[in-house]
Amino acid sequence: MTSGERSTALTALARRGFTRLGEADGLLTELAEATGLSRENLADAASLGSDPDDALGAVVRIARRDPAAVTDLSDDVLGWAALWRLVGASSGFAGFFLRHPDELAHLRGAGYLLPDDASLRRELAEAVGESDGFAASGGEDACVALRVAYRRVLARIAAFDLAQPDPADVIDRVSARLADAAGAALEASLAVARARVSGSGGTSTLFPREQVAAARLAIVGMGKAGARELNYVSDVDVIFVGGTADEDVVTEARAIDIATRLAVQTMRGISGPEIEPALWEVDANLRPEGKQGALVRSLASHLSYYDRWAKSWEFQALLKARPLAGDVGLGDAYVDAVQPKVWTSAGRENFVDSVQRMRERVTDNIPAEEVPRQVKLGPGGIRDVEFTVQLLQLVHGLTDDRIRQRGTLEALDALVAEGYIGRSDASAFARDYRMLRLIEHRLQLRALRRTHLMPTRPEELRSLARATGLADTGAGVQERWEAIKREVRDIHVRLFYRPLLSAVAGLAEEERSLSPAQAHDRLAAIGFRDPAGALRHIAALTTGLSRKATIQRHLMPIMIRWFADGVDPDYGLLAFRRISERLGDTPWFLRMLRDSSGAAESLTRLLSGSRYVGELMEWIPESAAWLDDDDLLRPRSGVALQEEARAIQTRHASVEDAMRSVRTLRRREMLRTAMAAVLGLLTIDELAGALTTITEATIQAALRAVRREIVPPEDDALDFSVIAMGRFGGGELGFGSDADVMYVYRPNGIDPQRAHQLALQLVTALRQYSEDHRLPLDLDAGLRPEGRNGPIARSLDAYAEYYRRWSLSWEAQALLRARGVAGSVKLIDAFMSLADEVRYPEAVDPHGLREIKRIKARVENERLPQGADPARHLKLGPGSLSDVEWLVQILQLQHAHAVPGMRTTSTLAALEAARAAGLVGDTDTERLTAAWRLASRLRSAATLLSWQTSDVLPTDRAKLDGIGRILEYPPRSATRVEEDYLATTRRARRVFEKLFYG
Structure with a gap:
């Protein structure tokens, strides 16, 4: 061969997958000479192997020992291909055929059909000369014959596997046949063991043959062997069950002794040291008490152990139990007896x-x-x-x-x-x-x-x-x-750590299915006030053959339990039904509840604990998707809301359409914040900030929309702004809070009367289009100069004139929370400069301070609702919100000019600045802060619970408990909520009286 021809030949080998080209070239020549086959055909055959170099080397070594065995197989297409695939994928098979080249003949036709279970058992039984359960010999030759025969059938299984174009598709069939082969090997090894233990084949007699025949031994497969999903070289997990077939022939105690000897010898036949290598390990460590326990037990002994001592993992192991070999009747009896224990094991604690x-x-x-x-x-x-x-x-x-x-x-x-x-x-x-x-x-x-x-x-x-x-x-x-x-x-x-798994497993037995005959009383017992109505809702959700109804049937038992743990299970279940119906056949909803790490439990907590959330979720059912990701429940930034609001304005030409979308945006974001609040994902500061941001974005969007409609191009020079007041201005809104505002404008060369008319039209339109019958937004201008008797909108100059000539002390106090939120930025800056002159005076008027204190006392006496307990009023009661806020505001009027840190609209920020300036002691600051925070949280919680705004701490224990749940108190904490509030406000009131009136 010329150098060019050699180079071409080596290139061809490389294309076929060879990597050791020089070595392969020489081996091909050697094999061609030994078999008379062409190099080309041999190279093609070797390329069938996953490693052509190894395949070629293995066949050459076999041919050196028995060239006729290799040559004879070459005329069988299937067998020839099977050989190369086997030795190219497995050095183990290469070694087997090198030890037993005559076994190549058994590859004829291989790679086409898998042998079935019966043929596997028959072939291995014949290999050991089995008759009536006893092998012809109990000697080493029988073990060797068994192992050779097993590898012969294993080779045919592997040949089929390796011939598949997509072997993953047949993994279950291959694994099943491997398990069948393992069972056949154990059966044959047990036959050898019987011969050995009874002295057949020349071994010394241990037990009479008739006693060995009467001793029952079932080999029960566990794990992959039991499930028929075995690997090529798995440990085969087994449990041995013994007994007697005839007490007259052998007692049970002696039968267990014989069965133990049989089990030991069966395992040795598979994995003991012999000339032919072991097949795999027979592992009996899943038996009762593991390695420390008896190798063979009677069925009764097994059941006694499982009833008294077994751990949860042992029942999990028994899930796949299946008779593999030996006494099939005893094996079936064992499996039948343990299966009920397996399927009730999940009800065990933890x-x-x-x-x-x-x-x-x-x-x-x-x-x-x-x-x-x-x-x-x-x-x-x-x-x-x-x-x-x-x-x-x-x-x-x-x-x-x-x-x-x-x-x-x-x-x-x-x-x-x-x-x-x-x-x-x-x-x-x-x-x-x-x-x-x-x-x-x-x-x-x-x-x-x-x-x-x-x-x-x-x-x-x-x-x-x-x-x-x-x-x-x-x-x-x-x-x-x-x-x-x-x-x-x-x-x-996601699936293994589902909370639903622990919850379902933890259900009492009577709760695992909702039997109509018992469900009414059970629902009443666990807290449903209208069990008949609850049954109707359950039936509506679970009746039918659809996948949706199927999943609802799985979810319902545990969700009913979770609803019952809530404040209002009846409303929670009703709201869940409505949301489910609104979402229709939407695939993600029930899938999320079933698969999520906590969505189902969170949903039940929300719906049974907050009518505010429940009502909004009925209108916005897709919000349930947020429960699958805490990040989706976090309030969105003001920038994000502004961008969405501006996009709405560009999409809608009319103010009606634009504001409809803005109202939808507001409802959605209020719901997001409410859900996060009920689930304990927000602090009171984060909650107030989120609600304030949503309100600001709504007003800003509304003002842009109505201005476009009302102010014509020729009057575009008009400046108009909205000033936030009160808790809105302080960034301290809660659920149910009004949005206190003032309206200011500047004509900028427009006719003053015309400017005033446009401003009033803007105010009217703002109030009209911000109205939402589903989620009210009250723009309250009651804190404007002269209160409800004054003009609803003034020019900047009119405000300046008023504050210079007629302003009262309470109006300066109101300005302490003034903050521009919408409209002309320049006008807002000008108004805030004016406000600073009024609210941060260089010297405060003593008469004005006395008037503020007089008004505070009058408010406490006159503005409380008739019949209300002052101690329970969250806003006006002693030590409540107004005490803290009025005290902070009077300190601001007195000291903010000299203490820049107190020039803030935030109550708590101003209080902290006063503490830092030495105006309020540390303990007093802590008590005032605690009272303000607790009262704020209780006001929001009351609204979230009932969908109604209230400033009075309820006396109803159920409502108090519901409010406490939202504030993350444990269940049945009504008294504790009440006591905490009254104690906190008592301490704050003492501080207030000392500092405000002192």
Whole structure:
């Protein structure tokens, strides 16, 4: 061969996947000479293997030992291809055929059909000469024959697997056949054990043959073997159950002794030291008491243990129990007896938590250097899928026998069909599980050794990529695996840690299904005032065959329990029904409640604890989506609201359309803030800031819209602004607060009368279009000069004239909270300069201070509602909001000129500045602050609870308890709420009297 021809030949080998080109070239020549086959055909055949170099090297070594065995197989297309695929994917099979080249003949026809369970058992039984349950011999030759025969059938299973264009699609079929083969191997090994224990085949007799025949031994498969989803080289987890078939032949105690000897010898036949390597480990450590417990127990002994001592994880392990070998009747009896215990185990205390902790311990016990490489046990690995599916099965299988499946993929299908898991999550889980199992299979095929670690060497990754078909390169398969892990972990965390799982598992037995015969009394007992109405709502939600009704049936038992834990379960359930009906068949809603980390519980808390939230959610049902992400419940910034409001204005030509959208924006943001407040996600300062920002954005949007309609281009020079007053000006709004405002304008060359008329029209339009019958917004101008008797809008000059000549002390006091919020910025600046002259005087008029104190006393006596208990009035009562605010305001009038920090519209900021200036002591500041905050929170909570504004702390214990829940008091804290408020305000009142009147 010329150098050019050699170069061309090597290039052709590289295209076929060879990497050790010189070595491959020489081996092809050698094999061609030994078999008489062409180099081209041999190279093509080798390229079928995931590692052509290894495949070629393996076949050459076999041919050196028995060239006829290789040559004879070459005329069978299927068998020839199977050989190359097997030895190219598995050095273990290469070694097997090197030890037993005559086994190549059994590859004829391989790769087409999988052998069935019966044929597997028959073939392995024949290999050991089994008759009536006893092998022909109990000697080493029988064990060797068994192991060779097992690897023969294993090779045919692998040949089928490796021949598939998409091997992930048949992973369940391959795994099932591997489990069947394991069962057949155990059956054959048990036959050998019977022969050995009874002295057949020349061994010393331990027990008479008739006693061995009468001793019952069932080998029950657990884990992957039980579920028929075994790997190529898995440990086969088993439990041994013993007994006697005839007490006259052998007593039960002696039968258990015999069965124990049989179990030991069966395991040795599979994995003991012999000339032919062990098959896999038979692991009996899942038996009662683990390694410390008896290897074989009677059925009664097993059941006694499970009734008295078993831990939760043992029932999880029993989920997949299935007779594998031995006495099938005894095995079935064992499975039938333990299954009810398995499916009631989730009702044990802290069951879900124990399963979750066990999964975490598995991960924690992986050596740190192995965690990134673990296909099975690591985060995003096979165990994440299996634990998730098993936990869902065990919890919901308490009441639903349709999901009681052994296999992971079958269980996933059942969980989807019955609505316990979403189709998209299940589809992703199933797809990823197949891929992970495929990777695991190929890794174990490599050396026919138990391993779950991804390789790190480039050539091993490249071979894995070819063997799985998941990628074209080693880097590609690594990248694909990482993506699968991320997806699996994300789904696992969302489903495995669902609060609904713990809640459903924790339901009392009588609450797990809503039986019409018992539901009425049960609903009344747990707190529903109208159980008949509740039953109607439940029936409306759960009746039917739709997937929506199915999921509602799963959700309802625990949601009823959560509603009952709330303040008003009847209203909560009614609101939930209305929201569900409003959302119709929207797929995300019920899926979110089922799958979210806390959305369902949060929704029940909101609806049963706040009519304010419930009413708004009925109008804006899509807001339920916010419950899946706390970030969506955070108040939006003023900038974001302004941008949305301006976008609304550009989309709508008429003021009516624009304001309709602005009102929708306001309702939505008020609801967002209310939901966050009830769920305890906001402080009182954040709440006040959010409500103030929403109100500002609403007024600003309304002013832009009405100005466009009212002020013609020729009068555009008119400046007009809205000044926030009171709690609005202080940025201290609560739910139910009015928006106190004043209106100011400046003609800027327009006829004064015309300017005044335009200003009044703007005010009228603002008030008209900001009205919202669903969520009122009252623009209250009562704090303007002269109060309700004064002009509703004044020019800047008129304000200046008024404050210079006629201003009263209370009007200067009112200006302490004045802050521009909408309209002309220049006009706002000018007005605030004017206000500063009035509210921060260089010297305060003593008569004015006395008048403020006189007015305060009159307010306390005259403005309280008739019959109201002053001590319970949150705004005007002793030590309440007005005491703190009036005290701070009088200090501002006296000292703000000299203390710049007190020049603020915020009550608490001014109080803190007064403390820093030594005007109020630290303890007094703390008491005043505590009273102001508590009264503010109680006012908002009262509105959130009832959808009605009230300034009086209720005496009704249920209402007090509901208010307390919103303030995060524990249930039944009505008395504590009351006592806390009265004690806090008493202390604040003493400070007020000392500083205000002293």
